Amino acid sequence: MPGKTPIGIFDSGIGGLTVFRSIAEQLPAYDYIYLGDNSRAPYGNRSFNTIHQYTWECVQWLFQQGCPLIILACNTASAKALRTIQQKDMQGLDPSKRVLGVIRPTAEVIGKYSKTKEIGVLGTVGTVKSESYLIEIQKFFPELKVYQQACPLWVPLVESGEYEKPGSDYFIQEYLGELMAQSTNIDTILLACTHYPLLQDKIKAHLPQHVNVIAQGDIVAKSLVDYLQRHPELEQQLSKTGTREFYTTTDDTADFDHHASRFFSAPVKSSFVSVTEFSCK
Structure with a gap:
């Protein structure tokens, strides 16, 4: 994207879409690059060091594409890599560059949804073990x-496209049952993984009607709008021609496009980028 300075959006797969x-609905004029590291997904069960390495490689690639602002639209990466990237890896780089996550914006508002003051958090193994949501x-x-x-x-289940089949209900009900067994007063459940909104209807079907199920998309988008208003020096760097580019680290771009179009609620045409092009310095 010569001459453009897009917003970079990263996820381990297609969930970040x-x-x-x-974000695109609330900020349609901006240019965007989306990178899904599908060939190495899922991140959730990987070690801290591996998640950090993969995330930092992808962040550097997005910087190389001209992105001055990158959103880690991945809870696992936000939980286990963001702080190290912000506090260590970016030292010595252009100080105007920014990398933001999805956990803090969500933590800032999630309490407003609960009347009982008891909430549940559904996430990957990595996100849960990090206890990032508990802390924030x-x-x-x-x-x-x-x-x-x-x-x-x-x-x-989501990455493979199996989530719509009846067999997925067993695993949805199993994890929800384990969560709700911890307290009968839970009235709000946060989907702390950007893949989970595609399961939202099935999740709701296995919960009492009074339980709120909260996805992060709109929360993160509103937070980004506010962030750009508070940082005009960064906002003015961003190009605004309304272009959107999609990249995936899997060479099966047709499969990525098929599933991604459902996440994005619009046709997606992606390009392949090999992880061998990434460098982790």
């Missing part, structure tokens, strides 16, 4: 009780 869709929510809503549940099979 749910966040990208919301405590800062803004110390009165909240937060219960976590890892759902290790949900991302593979």
Whole structure:
């Protein structure tokens, strides 16, 4: 994208497109590059060091494409790589560059959805083990009780396209049952993985009607709008011709496009980028 300075959006797969869709709806004039690291997904069960390495490689690639601002539209990467990237890896780089995650914007508002002050968090093994949501929510809503549940099979179900089949209901019901068994007072459930919104209807079908199910897309998009208003020096760097480019690290771009179009609620045409093009310095 010569001469353009797009917003970069990264996810380990296609889940981040749910966040990208919301961002593009609220900020349609901007240019965007989306990168899905599908060939190495899912990230959720990988080690801290591996998640950090993969995420930093992808962030550097997006910087090389001219992105001064990158959104980690991945809870696992936000939980296990963002802080190290911000505090260590970016030292010595252009100080105007920014990398933001999805956990803090969500933690800032999630308590407003609950009347009982007890919420559940559904996420990958990596996100849950990091306890990032427990830490961040405590800062803004110390009165909240937060219960976590890892759902290790949900991302593979979504990435493979199996989530719509009847067999997926078993695994959805299983993890929800384990979460709700922790407290009968949970009235709000956060989908702390950007893949999970495609399961939202099935999730709701296995929960009492009074339980709110909260996806992150609109929350993150509104937070980004506010962030750009508060940082005009960064906002003015961003090009605005309304272009959107999609890249995936899987060479099966047709399969990516098929599934991604459902996430993005619009046709997606992606290009392949090999992980051998990434460098982790």
